[in-house]
Amino acid sequence: GAVVSQHPSRVICKSGTSVKIECRSLDFQATTMFWYRQFPKKSLMLMATSNEGSKATYEQGVEKDKFLINHASLTLSTLTVTSAHPEDSSFYICSAEEDRAVGNTIYFGEGSWLTVV
Amino acid sequence: DAKTTQPPSMDCAEGRAANLPCNHSTISGNEYVYWYRQIHSQGPQYIIHGLKNNETNEMASLIITEDRKSSTLILPHATLRDTAVYYCIVRGLNYGGSQGNLIFGKGTKLSVKP
Numbered sequence: 001g002a003v004v005s006q007h008p009s010r011v012i013c014k015s016g017t018s019v020k021i022e023c024r025s026l027d028f029q030a031t032t033m034f035w036y037r038q039f040p041k042k043s044l045m046l047m048a049t050s051n052e053g054s055k056a057t058y059e060q061g062v063e064k065d066k067f068l069i070n071h072a073s074l075t076l077s078t079l080t081v082t083s084a085h086p087e088d089s090s091f092y093i094c095s096a097e098e099d100r101a102v103g104n105t106i107y108f109g110e111g112s113w114l115t116v117v
Numbered sequence: 118d119a120k121t122t123q124p125p126s127m128d129c130a131e132g133r134a135a136n137l138p139c140n141h142s143t144i145s146g147n148e149y150v151y152w153y154r155q156i157h158s159q160g161p162q163y164i165i166h167g168l169k170n171n172e173t174n175e176m177a178s179l180i181i182t183e184d185r186k187s188s189t190l191i192l193p194h195a196t197l198r199d200t201a202v203y204y205c206i207v208r209g210l211n212y213g214g215s216q217g218n219l220i221f222g223k224g225t226k227l228s229v230k231p
Binding site: 006036043044045049091093095104105106107108109111113 | 151155158160161204216221222
């Protein structure tokens with residue numbers, strides 16, 4: 001199946017710094033990508049929908065100035081956690097929608113573990 | 118978005134078929150049913166999706182009832198590596214008819230035992 005790659009898989013950063021996570025669709029074009037976060041033993045929570053060439057749509061309660069999303073090409077979306085704090089430590093997962101007709105398949109990346117110290 | 122109901126956990130013997138049920142009684146006509154699974158500390162893995170007809174691929178079969186109010190994911194010969202949380206998701210439609218997001222519930226924790 002189609003592959004979505006995230007990088008880095010694990011990152012540790014200091015409080016107050018920013019960290020960028022990349023999400024790439026390796027063998028298909030993705031106009032739409034999605035960003036989720038997941039806390040231990042909890043389900044995935046949708047943070048935002050990223051559309052190529054336009055502003056991301058954030059879910060209620062997600063701070064757009066803190067979680068910057070850029071989707072500059074059909075194969076790359078980035079999530080930047082700005083001024084990170086320990087409570088931002090989480091498992092961040094992206095997904096990409098294969099551009100087809102209705103009934104598209106959405107593939108997920110491997111996830112990125114963020115630890116803020 | 119149509120809500121789904123899944124049992125919180127299930128056990129299955131290795132080599133046997135695993136049948137995972139999902140109720141989605143409020144599903145509307147153009148909403149697809151998607152199944153994913155997540156193995157600990159990994160991103161969700163796509164399994165299968167369908168609209169009305171039963172679907173089969175190399176991983177599983179998806180059986181959707183005629184009224185579309187429920188579905189069953191079938192892993193024909195479960196292995197230990199199939200132990201995971203399985204999510205049944207109905208993908209809603211946005212205003213205007215475009216497809217919406219995948220909203221995850223709590224899923225079913227499937228434990229395949231030797």
